[in-house]
Amino acid sequence: MKSEATKLREVRDGFVAQWGVMGSHWGINRTMAQVHALLMTSPDAMSTDEVMEELSISRGNAHTNLKELVNWGLLRIVIRKGERKEYFEAELDxxxxxxxxxxxxxxxxxxxxxxxxxxxxxxxxxxxxxxxxxxxxxxxxxxxxxxxxxxxxxxxxxxxxxxxxxxxxxxxx
Amino acid sequence: MKSEATKLREVRDGFVAQWGVMGSHWGINRTMAQVHALLMTSPDAMSTDEVMEELSISRGNAHTNLKELVNWGLLRIVIRKGERKEYFEAELDxxxxxxxxxxxxxxxxxxxxxxxxxxxxxxxxxxxxxxxxxxxxxxxxxxxxxxxxxxxxxxxxxxxxxxxxxxxxxxxx
DNA sequence: CTGAACTTTCGGTAAATACTGAAATATATG
DNA sequence: CATATATTTCAGTATTTACCGAAAGTTCAG
Structure with a gap:
């Protein structure tokens, strides 16, 4: 029997992948849409490295798309005290x-x-x-x-x- | 002194070209947007050959985009009596x-x-x-x-x- | 000031998309 | 049904767009 956590991961991955496909169907970069979907469904803010890892994309690509989403106002940068890394969290409303x-x-x-x-x-x-x-x-x-x-x-x-x-x-x- | 006809041709060509640029900025094929602009500002319906000529594009390209615009409902096919060619006219409203x-x-x-x-x-x-x-x-x-x-x-x-x-x-x- | 942690840029490459030109197919005419 | 005229398809090619990865730049703690 599949654990709920496994099921959730599957459904969420499906959502991320498909949201990317949607994006490309309406003139938005596939990766950018995937990053957005990933963060919209993440319980916590994520770092560039986590995004790279999760979507298997390069640092440059992750960076560009994260910043572009910030420009759109769809992501916010958050800083955790004691850390120098930037984290990103999605607007959920x-x-x-x-x-x-x-x-x-x-x-x-x-x-x-x-x-x-x-x-x-x-x-x-x-x-x-x-x-x-x-x-x-x-x-x-x-x-x-x-x-x-x-x-x-x-x-x-x-x-x-x-x-x-x-x-x-x-x-x- | 430039004739009005020359001026009009210039302005209209500018419109067609720029409408194409716009199109590509919002996820629509550049050529399709140009064809649409061309027909929206044409006093008469145009044939595939006239569109090819005017935009300097191939027959296949003209054909594909004209038909796609018909699918969108932005162009109508019109037939002139005594002729076998199809002509296209734009919805203007x-x-x-x-x-x-x-x-x-x-x-x-x-x-x-x-x-x-x-x-x-x-x-x-x-x-x-x-x-x-x-x-x-x-x-x-x-x-x-x-x-x-x-x-x-x-x-x-x-x-x-x-x-x-x-x-x-x-x-x- | 120095080095470590992190971010940004960018030249080269890969992938996706659009376009051409010609062949294949369809349709009207006599 | 033969021919001319027009439309559609498609394999190959060109153009555009996205991506990688490494190098350069920035920031901060000690």
Missing amino acids: VWEIFRRIVEERKRREIDPTLGLLQECLSASSGMKSAGGRSFHEQMKSLEEFVRFASKMSDRVAGMPHGKAMQLAMKIFG | VWEIFRRIVEERKRREIDPTLGLLQECLSASSGMKSAGGRSFHEQMKSLEEFVRFASKMSDRVAGMPHGKAMQLAMKIFG
């Missing part, structure tokens, strides 16, 4: 995780897109030809929409969990 | 574009994630150890949240443009 991801994706995806659209918008303003005007119109609708989406995602991600749930109820009701 | 993208990303990103979480949830239910129970709890919060997000994105993407705007006003108000 799902709403907080969601907010960080929305914020980061907005910064990386939405904001630069908006910039591009605004350039095209002004570069094509005042064009007289049919082609020029229809291009301008299309840029205008896109720019309006993306600007709007940007504002909305700020709003939602800025809400505390409770407020967001209230709002959600309105949508369902 | 921004709300419609948004809905298609949300739907597709949900199908690819959210649904499989939910499946994984549900497996981990049931595999860890009833565990007695501290580690087992905290793993189960974490899976539970994630599963609840993702299931909820899934439902919300269905709701929003299922709304007609007008309804969605009304709702948006509530959030701002």
Whole structure:
């Protein structure tokens, strides 16, 4: 009979591996997603060496991805007194995780897109030809929409969990 | 002095190229994003050959990406009477574009994630150890949240443009 | 200041992904 | 059914992205 600890290790390893696959299906580095999954399901903070060991990856790789996750705000660095090593612990609150991801994706995806659209918008303003005007119109609708989406995602991600749930109820009701 | 047609060609080429860069920054094939940009700003439907020509890409590449965009529901195939070639035209309505993208990303990103979480949830239910129970709890919060997000994105993407705007006003108000 | 503990960087390499070009297949026309 | 026209597939190749491991850099205690 399999011990509970063994079973847990198996299930957790499966989770880590699959979360990595998911990650790569939505444009996130596989290893980064695995590190995140590992720490989200770790009872304790882990050091770079422990992460290397657990995932069988190199120091450089572990380092890069841990730091990237810190940049995303999904991991925190913690220091244990009397030790010089850095340990990493995951943000566990799902709403907080969601907010960080929305914020980061907005910064990386939405904001630069908006910039591009605004350039095209002004570069094509005042064009007289049919082609020029229809291009301008299309840029205008896109720019309006993306600007709007940007504002909305700020709003939602800025809400505390409770407020967001209230709002959600309105949508369902 | 530069003619308006020349200027338009420049601006549009810039848009197509940059839209491609954007795409690759959010996990979408660069070429696919370029093809999409090209057709969104084309006054007329285009054939595979015209797309190849315009973007200087091979037939196979053009074909694959055009068909993929049709799968996403972002392009339609149109047939001109008296001709055997297929032409492609883009969906131009921004709300419609948004809905298609949300739907597709949900199908690819959210649904499989939910499946994984549900497996981990049931595999860890009833565990007695501290580690087992905290793993189960974490899976539970994630599963609840993702299931909820899934439902919300269905709701929003299922709304007609007008309804969605009304709702948006509530959030701002 | 010196050495040990730990972190960061980076050139070379491996793996994954996208693209080409041509052949194979399908479809319409006479 | 023969031919021309158009679409689809795919093996080989090119490009991009991720990873390793060792060396360089940093920090801190003694």
